[in-house]
Amino acid sequence: MELDTMVSRGVRHVTTLTQLKPGRVVSLKPKGNNGAWLLRLELVEKESIPDSMDILGVYEVELDHDGNVTEFARSGLRQRRDTG
Numbered sequence: 001m002e003l004d005t006m007v008s009r010g011v012r013h014v015t016t017l018t019q020l021k022p023g024r025v026v027s028l029k030p031k032g033n034n035g036a037w038l039l040r041l042e043l044v045e046k047e048s049i050p051d052s053m054d055i056l057g058v059y060e061v062e063l064d065h066d067g068n069v070t071e072f073a074r075s076g077l078r079q080r081r082d083t084g
Contacts, residue, residue: 001067003028009067010039014059017069020044023056023080035065045077052081 007025015022023042031038039061046055056078062071 001065006037006063006067007039010037010061010063010069011041013067013069014041014061014072015043017072018043018059020057021047026058031062036070037063039063040075052079054080056080 007028011022011025020043023044026040026042028037028039030036041059041061042056043059044054045057048054057074058076058078060073060075061069064070
């Protein structure tokens with residue numbers, strides 16, 4: 001499966017599960033030798049005005065070789081304006 005398809009499937013599944021708006025993809029890397037992938041992405045937990053004050057959740061998502069979510073967890077929170 002192509003990487004952009006893998007990413008879009010993972011994002012779609014997680015946003016459906018969490019009902020949160022997607023932010024940005026942070027990383028995608030292979031996990032093991034079985035075709036699994038680890039996707040890190042940000043989801044908007046709380047929208048604010050200005051949007052630099054939005055609260056973003058950082059999620060780690062494990063995908064199988066078909067792009068299906070096998071596991072996911074929020075690994076942190078940050079404000080959009082925080083760059084560190």
